[in-house]
Amino acid sequence: MKNPIKAKKLQKLAKTRKPQRLESLLELSEEIAEKSGRWIYTQLLRGMRYIWWDADREVFLQWAQSIIKTEIRLRETTQRESYLKELIQYQQSYRTVDEKSRLEALIDELISLDRDYRNLEQSYVAVIAKCPEGSMKSVYLSFRSQPQWHMMSQWLRQDCANRGGCCGRACQCCDNLPDPRRVKGRGHCTEQCGCCHRARGFSVTEEDRERMNPRFDLTVYPRTAYSREMFLAHIWSLL
Ligand SMILES: [Zn+2]
Ligand SMILES: [Zn+2]
Ligand SMILES: [Zn+2]
Numbered sequence: 001m002k003n004p005i006k007a008k009k010l011q012k013l014a015k016t017r018k019p020q021r022l023e024s025l026l027e028l029s030e031e032i033a034e035k036s037g038r039w040i041y042t043q044l045l046r047g048m049r050y051i052w053w054d055a056d057r058e059v060f061l062q063w064a065q066s067i068i069k070t071e072i073r074l075r076e077t078t079q080r081e082s083y084l085k086e087l088i089q090y091q092q093s094y095r096t097v098d099e100k101s102r103l104e105a106l107i108d109e110l111i112s113l114d115r116d117y118r119n120l121e122q123s124y125v126a127v128i129a130k131c132p133e134g135s136m137k138s139v140y141l142s143f144r145s146q147p148q149w150h151m152m153s154q155w156l157r158q159d160c161a162n163r164g165g166c167c168g169r170a171c172q173c174c175d176n177l178p179d180p181r182r183v184k185g186r187g188h189c190t191e192q193c194g195c196c197h198r199a200r201g202f203s204v205t206e207e208d209r210e211r212m213n214p215r216f217d218l219t220v221y222p223r224t225a226y227s228r229e230m231f232l233a234h235i236w237s238l239l
Contacts, residue, residue, distance in 0.1 A: 002142045004231070050155075060136050061218040064126070064235050066193050067140070068216075071184070077117045078185025082178040083194030084110050117182065124184055136235065143237045150176060150187045155229055155239035163212050165189030166194055 067181040088106050131137045143149050148158055151174065161168030166189050173195045177186050191195050191204040191212060203213070233239040 006165035041201065050211060056132070058219075059132055060134070063131050063230070064075040064136070064231055065218040066127050067124075067131070068218075068230065070120065070127055070232050071187065072190060073118050074117070074124065074182075074185045075187045076190040077113055077120060078178055078182040079190055081113045081117070081182070083192065083197060084113070086194055117185065121184055139237075140235050143235070148175070149237070153233045153237055153239060159230075159233070160188035163189070164200065166193065167201065169195075171195055 004191060010191070029110055036063075060116050084106055087111070088103065128141075131140070143152075146152060157167045157174070159167065165174035173193065174188050179185070193210055197203070214224075214226045214229045216224065219232055220227075
């Protein structure tokens with residue numbers, strides 16, 4: 001549910017004209033901060049512009065929810081694929097009927113994951129195209145243009161460790177891209193990560209999955225602290 005008071009205030013703000021000189025000054029400061037490599041200041045300046053000028057925050061939050069969800073699904077697919085490839089390599093050294101049928105099942109799943117990844121990649125492009133023009137879009141695209149964007153946020157690293165991911169161990173899996181053809185699947189661990197699976201020692205049920213992943217929904221008001229922090233870290237790189 002939207003916050004009606006905030007919605008009204010934002011609507012009123014949208015009707016006011018941007019003070020052009022201040023806007024130009026903010027743009028200039030943002031450019032200087034980015035060129036000087038002061039990443040955090042750049043994001044803060046963009047954050048200020050977002051708060052002041054971008055009128056319909058609810059629309060942006062809905063968009064942020066879909067992009068974060070799509071990215072998580074891309075990561076799940078990529079991590080499951082990598083894990084299956086490891087299993088297939090291991091399985092090929094066996095030749096019994098059971099092992100052969102297990103190998104066939106793994107290959108079938110791998111083929112279907114490849115299709116899933118391509119579909120998700122298209123959905124990702126479609127969600128990006130739907131992003132309303134404004135500071136949040138430029139913040140998001142600029143953040144994602146950093147090859148190791150997910151490692152730049154202390155909050156995202158800690159969240160990965162809290163969920164039992166590789167950032168809580170010394171393996172450094174999150175530093176490495178599992179497959180160079182799967183750039184959009186880059187990021188922190190999901191329950192499909194092979195290394196996490198080995199560390200855990202058991203397969204995850206739907207119940208475990210719910211327990212391991214705190215809920216976040218940016219479209220629901222009041223927002224939880226986790227949702228707010230996820231938004232700030234995942235979209236803005238501010239935590
Ligand atoms: Zn690992
Ligand atoms: Zn992992
Ligand atoms: Zn991680």
